[in-house]
Amino acid sequence: MRPRFVLPGRWGRIGLESPGARRRSAKRLVESALGRADELASARGELRGRIETVAELAATSGAADLYFALEIADGVPFPAWLTVYRLDAATLDLPALGLERLTRFLSDSLDGGYEPMTPAETFGVVRHAWRRPAGGPADDIGEMVEVDYWVAAAEPARIARLTFASPMIGYQDELIDLFDAIIGTLEWPVEAAHYN
Structure with a gap:
């Protein structure tokens, strides 16, 4: 199952399965945000292009899901x-990524030394935040605040990375607070098959 969380305001999910799914999702999301008025055609085109660029980068990097905020x-x-x-936790070198805390968490859960008491205690989370300058493969996107949350869940051991990004670089601290609050709503249900 996928990690679940609460996104404040209005967000839309972009299908990453194929180029056609990405285009259709971007078109629906843009029309939801801006409507279909003729005078907004260029604004829709610009926003759709930005969403499609991010969706292409997400798809080629192996993302499972992509969500775009419309309004807070x-x-x-x-x-x-x-x-x-x-x-796949088994293929990641977590210490090399600076994620020793998640290594300990997963090791404890796999060795049976971890007994979850509440949903909040079944997760290990490590946050990395930075400002990414314009340039590189995402040059069309521009300067960004990016925040990665590496999340490990126990019983069975699972790992995910949730990456938030925003061009609102003047509000880095406020964005991190918001993204921390979203991660605070995270749940990661286990497939029923794991309990049988």
């Missing part, structure tokens, strides 16, 4: 997105 509150636009990667 009614009438308050919020340029941000969330990319979700479900990863």
Whole structure:
């Protein structure tokens, strides 16, 4: 199953399965945000192009899900997105990634030394935040605040990376607070098959 979380305001999910799914999802999301009025055609085209660029990068990097924010509150636009990667814990060198805390968490859970008491205690989370300059493969996107949350869940051992990004670089601290709050809502249900 996928990690679940609460996204504040209004967000839309972009299908990553194929180029056609990405285009259709981007078109629906843009029309939901801006409507279909003729005078907004160029704005829709620009926004659709930005969403399709991010969706292509997400798809080629192996993302499982991509969500775009439309509004943080009614009438308050919020340029941000969330990319979700479900990863194979067995193939990751967590210490090399600076994720020793998750290594310990997964090791304890696999060795039977971990007994979850509440849903909040069944997760290990490590946050990395930075400002990414314009340039590189995402040059069309521009300068960004990016925040990665590496999430490990026990019984069975699972790992995911949730990456938030926003061009609102002047609000880095506020964005991190918001993204931390979203991660605070995270649940990662286990398939029923694991209990049989």
